[in-house]
Amino acid sequence: MAEFNPIKLWRGILSLPNESRTKTIAIAFIVSIVCALLVTGATVVLRPIQAQNRALEQQTRLEALLAEIPGLSAILTTSDEMKLSTVVVDLRRAKAAQDVTPETLASALTDSANWTQLSPQEDIANLGSRADFKQIYLLRSPEDQVELVILPISGTGYGGPIEAMIAVESDMNTVAGLAVMSHNETPGLGARIDEPAWRQQFAGKRIEDDTGTPQLAVARGAATTEFEVDAITGATRTNTAMTQMLAFWLGPNGYGPLLDAIRRGEF
Amino acid sequence: MRLWGTLTDPILRQNPVTLQILGICSALAVTTTLAAALTMSAALTAVIVVAAGIISLIRRHLPSSIRLIVQIIIVASLVIVVDQFLQAFFFEMSQRLSVFVSLIATNCVVLGRTESFSLHNPPVPAMTDALGNGLGYSLVLVIIGSVRELFGQGTLLGNEVFHTTEQGGWFEPLSLMLLAPSAFFLLGGLVWAIRSWRVEQVEVSEHALAPAEETRG
Numbered sequence: 001m002a003e004f005n006p007i008k009l010w011r012g013i014l015s016l017p018n019e020s021r022t023k024t025i026a027i028a029f030i031v032s033i034v035c036a037l038l039v040t041g042a043t044v045v046l047r048p049i050q051a052q053n054r055a056l057e058q059q060t061r062l063e064a065l066l067a068e069i070p071g072l073s074a075i076l077t078t079s080d081e082m083k084l085s086t087v088v089v090d091l092r093r094a095k096a097a098q099d100v101t102p103e104t105l106a107s108a109l110t111d112s113a114n115w116t117q118l119s120p121q122e123d124i125a126n127l128g129s130r131a132d133f134k135q136i137y138l139l140r141s142p143e144d145q146v147e148l149v150i151l152p153i154s155g156t157g158y159g160g161p162i163e164a165m166i167a168v169e170s171d172m173n174t175v176a177g178l179a180v181m182s183h184n185e186t187p188g189l190g191a192r193i194d195e196p197a198w199r200q201q202f203a204g205k206r207i208e209d210d211t212g213t214p215q216l217a218v219a220r221g222a223a224t225t226e227f228e229v230d231a232i233t234g235a236t237r238t239n240t241a242m243t244q245m246l247a248f249w250l251g252p253n254g255y256g257p258l259l260d261a262i263r264r265g266e267f
Numbered sequence: 268m269r270l271w272g273t274l275t276d277p278i279l280r281q282n283p284v285t286l287q288i289l290g291i292c293s294a295l296a297v298t299t300t301l302a303a304a305l306t307m308s309a310a311l312t313a314v315i316v317v318a319a320g321i322i323s324l325i326r327r328h329l330p331s332s333i334r335l336i337v338q339i340i341i342v343a344s345l346v347i348v349v350d351q352f353l354q355a356f357f358f359e360m361s362q363r364l365s366v367f368v369s370l371i372a373t374n375c376v377v378l379g380r381t382e383s384f385s386l387h388n389p390p391v392p393a394m395t396d397a398l399g400n401g402l403g404y405s406l407v408l409v410i411i412g413s414v415r416e417l418f419g420q421g422t423l424l425g426n427e428v429f430h431t432t433e434q435g436g437w438f439e440p441l442s443l444m445l446l447a448p449s450a451f452f453l454l455g456g457l458v459w460a461i462r463s464w465r466v467e468q469v470e471v472s473e474h475a476l477a478p479a480e481e482t483r484g
Contacts (some may be wrong), residue, residue, distance in 0.1 A: 024330040031325075031337050046355040052396040053358035187365055212374035241449055 065179035094257035125248035126156035155245025158237035160184035178202040190238030201229040214250035277399040289375040295450040304412025310312030319397035419444030
């Protein structure tokens, strides 16, 4: 049996005529391996820095959302008692979570017991499963009344996941603002969900009708009711995705019970 | 001396954008501001130089049946690396350039140079030629980017040059400059200006128009 010699093998490959089948396959293989290593290396090495950038951007967007809500930035800067607090809520019980804090949230969500599988009828926002713990932001008045809640929502758009934050006023039925945290929608079409002019339409819209069913949606065309905002032309799938994610997260499987609890003053 | 020629030729005499009309898509898309144009130019120049070096190194062992796909793989991998690098260190800029950094992989300037030059030349001239082409592309992007930002927003690299009416000045920004068509007009004007100055770049027309009488039928 011939001894295996990598250097000899390498020279053997290189000395083959360029058009031989063995060399063609060998070269294709080597180039693929080297390129795969290059791409993987760059992604793995740079990922922590990119994650940091994204976290920073989310913070900036949250601050921008707060700044867009009329009168709020004035309250936040003048009053010391009114501060934005971070709360982890348990969506199964519509209460603040007992033993999960913002610090331990990420590790709690690695446990699949803390996720609820959604049946196809429930899963209107195409999420598959829903985290039972969510980090929300609460703004309390000096009298300990909830003045504003900011809820993270997510859904599946045309180009990938859409993540957003919706701010709800103290009546738990009026939208104060909406911010898109991340999306992969088509530039110039669906990506316009990120434009302030479109997002700011949400401010002042009503969430639920008198029967308590969430109706907030993106209209088909121009908005006609107090629950609707104008659609984005040429981005049907993105509009639908926004409507579905609002319907899911404001509905019974999302924050619906939590909003009811806050409205009853249980928070 | 020949290297100097290889480097400077593509900047004006053989410019990839104005003479060969390659890489137009990105020249239109990323030139709304000078900063975006500069980032794109730097990214493309880095990709084209490294790709030319690698392809020139392996040129003697590249089976011709798979040479195009090997070149594309090398270029595409380099583009991903550059894109990841931008996302890590120039996050805001990479958000603004969005897909156009990834689209360097399909930029004809890159594949054109590796296919027509790097495959037949040793690494040093190949990389010099690639650098020249990268700079030629950059020159056009920087010119168009400067004009569009200056007349579209009254700024250069974000610094105010013209005092706009919005801030109580005299300059009314031309919003056309921020839209894609303005880049067509500017690029067309640039090509026309260069070809009137350097007449040898004018292409011979391939088809003569038939006289009007004969076509009436």
